[in-house]
Amino acid sequence: MKFDTVVLGAGMVGVSVAVHLQQRGLSVALVDRKAPGSETSFGNAGLIQREGVYPYAFPRDARTLLRYARNRSLDVRYHVDAMPRLLPFLYRYWHYSRADRHAAIARSYSTLIEHCVDEHRALIEASGAHALLREGGWLKVFRSAHKQDAEVRNAQRWNAEYGVAFEALDAAQLRRAEPSLSHALLGALRYTDADSVSDPNALVMAYARYFEQRGGRIFIGDATTLEPHWSVETDAGRIDAPSAVISLGPWSDTVSARFGYRLPLAVKRGYHMHYAAIDGAQLNQPVLDTEIGYMITPMARGIRLTTGAELAACDAPATPVQLDAVEPIARDTFPLGARLDERPWLGRRPCTPDMMPIIGPAKRHKDLWFAFGHAHHGLTLGPVTGRLLAEMMTGAPTIADPHPFRSDRF
Structure with missing residues (x-):
């Protein structure tokens, strides 16, 4: 052949x-x-991220690094036995994430993202x-005014640099857009030019x-x-x-x-689980709980909860502790019912430094x-x-x- x-x-x-x-x-x-x-x-x-001109950087402030080092964060976990192999990669990732280098990377990266x-x-x-x-974008939701203000400033900068369209929603506007979400949320950002898919x-x-x-x-x-x-x-x-x-x-x-x-290729692993929505609850678009580090998305099979990053060997056994940790918080944020999958799904994101x-x-x-x-x-x-x-x-x-x-x- x-x-x-x-x-x-x-x-x-x-x-x-x-x-x-x-x-x-x-x-x-x-x-x-x-x-x-x-x-x-x-x-x-399921996101098609038109706003994603700045790829996800490695944190450089000492407070965040210390929080991750304790290995109890909800958005990032790591396998201790994988660290000797991963440390050279993580150092290079940290190196490229300095603000000026990250900005230079965005100038190149945006030439793909814009299309x-x-x-x-x-x-x-x-x-x-x-x-x-599914057209119409996706939401970042906030629990604190400090985080919301910082994210709005980022969105304004991305809009000025790369034409990233967004709209800021206060608590009342968020409730009208997503009535089933917790009323404890203070507001949201919607990236309006992004698309998403149901499967x-x-x-x-x-x-x-x-x-x-x-x-x-x-x-x-x-x-x-x-x-x-x-x-x-x-x-x-x-x-x-x-x-x-x-x-x-x-x-x-x-x-x-x-x-x-x-x-230099490493993986950020992640997990998902599908849930039924209860009490007639409806989710209209993907929603990122920004300060916790998980996303809920309406999918063909149900509400998909996806976790943050797990640093581990590519084919190491699954350890879905992040999913178990964020699930109760997600249930308080949106009325999730029973798990619909037999076991959590594990995926691997291929990353360069x-x-x-x-x-x-x-x-x-x-x-x-x-x-x-x-x-x-x-x-x-x-x-x-x-x-x-x-x-x-x-x-x-x-x-x-x-x-x-x-x-x-x-």
């Missing part, structure tokens, strides 16, 4: 890469060990996935079906069998292609390391390409990443300058 290119990884990023390459006339094989959207893309909060909604809507239109899309996994699958309808092929296979120039083993036999794309999310470094690339994805060619191997490291914004940036990489691979003008995302920048 011969194709023009093989894409390894069928999450949001990999599927988007495959679709965009196919739209440019290439025959594409998409290979993963599971069905499309079954790993990291399955369990996120995220339009590129998703284009694929949603092509794939017929309109029923999954991230279903969205990936819709894009994958569109890919197949156009003649693309999806295979179950083992990415670790990739060999130059280029072939990979699948359940239907070995596939050959002149080019290959590694888009395996948190497992991308496992395959890239086989070819001598030591790329400078908070930006790796998109572009592997420097020492002809026709090997990378598309991974999107951290919290894999769903957000999947389609624009797919377009950018497809344009690079086919020699077309690019939607954004790819230089900041090159693999040899570290």
